[in-house]
Amino acid sequence: MGSSEQHILVTGGAGYIGTHCSVQLLQEGYRVSMIDNFYNSVMEAVDNVKELVGPSLAKKLQLYKVDLRNIDELEKVFSLNRYDAVIHFGALKAVGESMQHPFRYFDNNLIGTINLYQVMAKHKVKKMVFSSSATVYGQPGKVPCVEDFPYIPMNPYGRTKVYCEEMGKDVQKADPEWRIIALRYFNPVGAHESGKLGEDPKGIPNNLMPYLHQVAVGRLPELNVYGHDYPTKDGTAVRDYIHVMDLADGHIAALKKLFTDEDIGFTVYNLGTGKGTSVLEMVAAFEKACGKKIPIKLCPRRPGDATAVYAATDKAQKELGWKPKYGVEEMCRDQWNWAKKNPMGYQKKA
Ligand code: UFG
Numbered sequence: 001m002g003s004s005e006q007h008i009l010v011t012g013g014a015g016y017i018g019t020h021c022s023v024q025l026l027q028e029g030y031r032v033s034m035i036d037n038f039y040n041s042v043m044e045a046v047d048n049v050k051e052l053v054g055p056s057l058a059k060k061l062q063l064y065k066v067d068l069r070n071i072d073e074l075e076k077v078f079s080l081n082r083y084d085a086v087i088h089f090g091a092l093k094a095v096g097e098s099m100q101h102p103f104r105y106f107d108n109n110l111i112g113t114i115n116l117y118q119v120m121a122k123h124k125v126k127k128m129v130f131s132s133s134a135t136v137y138g139q140p141g142k143v144p145c146v147e148d149f150p151y152i153p154m155n156p157y158g159r160t161k162v163y164c165e166e167m168g169k170d171v172q173k174a175d176p177e178w179r180i181i182a183l184r185y186f187n188p189v190g191a192h193e194s195g196k197l198g199e200d201p202k203g204i205p206n207n208l209m210p211y212l213h214q215v216a217v218g219r220l221p222e223l224n225v226y227g228h229d230y231p232t233k234d235g236t237a238v239r240d241y242i243h244v245m246d247l248a249d250g251h252i253a254a255l256k257k258l259f260t261d262e263d264i265g266f267t268v269y270n271l272g273t274g275k276g277t278s279v280l281e282m283v284a285a286f287e288k289a290c291g292k293k294i295p296i297k298l299c300p301r302r303p304g305d306a307t308a309v310y311a312a313t314d315k316a317q318k319e320l321g322w323k324p325k326y327g328v329e330e331m332c333r334d335q336w337n338w339a340k341k342n343p344m345g346y347q348k349k350a
Helices: 016-027 043-053 071-080 095-100 102-122 156-174 208-216 244-260 279-290 314-320 328-341
Strands: 007-011 031-036 061-065 085-088 127-133 179-185 187-189 223-226 241-243 266-271 296-299
Touching: 007 016, 016 031, 016 043, 016 244, 031 071, 043 061, 071 102, 085 102, 085 244, 095 102, 095 156, 102 127, 102 156, 127 156, 127 244, 156 179, 156 266, 179 244, 187 208, 187 244, 208 223, 208 279, 208 328, 223 279, 241 244, 241 328, 244 266, 244 314, 266 314, 279 328
Parallel strands: 007 031, 007 085, 031 061, 085 127, 127 179, 179 266, 187 241, 223 296
Antiparallel strands: none
């Protein structure tokens, strides 16, 4: 259990992973302050976090509508509360958008993180769990991806994740009191089992799971399967999908590591299941979960996509004592539960 004295600041707390993680934190006994600029998230998600944890734990949750780029406002939040650690999710994450608008990514993801490190240092809050991504591996020469593989980011979004990891390394080297864990997520999918929290992307989804969700509820006519000539079992690309609840648990494990391991320094862990699933396998699993046929169209490869990406999981399992509990079946079950209860996402209930 987290001590009731431990207060965690969660940036991007109203977002997809931030909400799931905040529920777990509150249920583990931590106090939580969320910071969010609501660029890609909605207040209803925060209301649902409160509803899920119940009124007494909801009292331990504070929300600040603050943009990390506004250092004065960030400073105010830190002067109001004494934090024990920060979990830093707050960032933009769309690969395509980052190629069209690189400055948007440098501004949000880099300036936001620089400000956060500076304000944390000033207030002597020197423990951070950083939201990184398997995107730093790019097109890996071999799989599974091991944490010491070289950085090969393929787009501005991926580069911001690399730079932020490097920043963390430098900050920690300059002041060894810092303890920083960067978690490299593979493909987070699924939703809270209640169906009250889930991913709700703006516009047409880029990612496979929200796209399947929208086809299944009739918002989109068919799934475009990008590439069917990859050297894989069925010709479609292979990824390591991980249930968002397992990912949230991984953050709790990382946080506990920060509080207990004084030699952690700056350390990176993959958060994945270690299992590769093809696009067609994912479609089949989703069809089984929702009981509907998902129309597909076989399309050319999407530029920049890797053939197969999945995680080496030994380091996280051994050092964090964390292991994912859910498989693709549960990921699709919970995604579908969220989809059918909220076909239009948070905003417009059917
Ligand atoms: N795919 C389709 N049709 C779609 C969407 C996706 O066939 O409509 C395929 C993709 O081509 C890919 C697989 O489904 O083979 C998974 O695609 P996603 O977009 O869901 O996920 P990616 O693996 O491309 O992206 C993820 C994260 C990014 C990260 C990237 C690289 O979402 O944040 O991994 O590691 F940058």
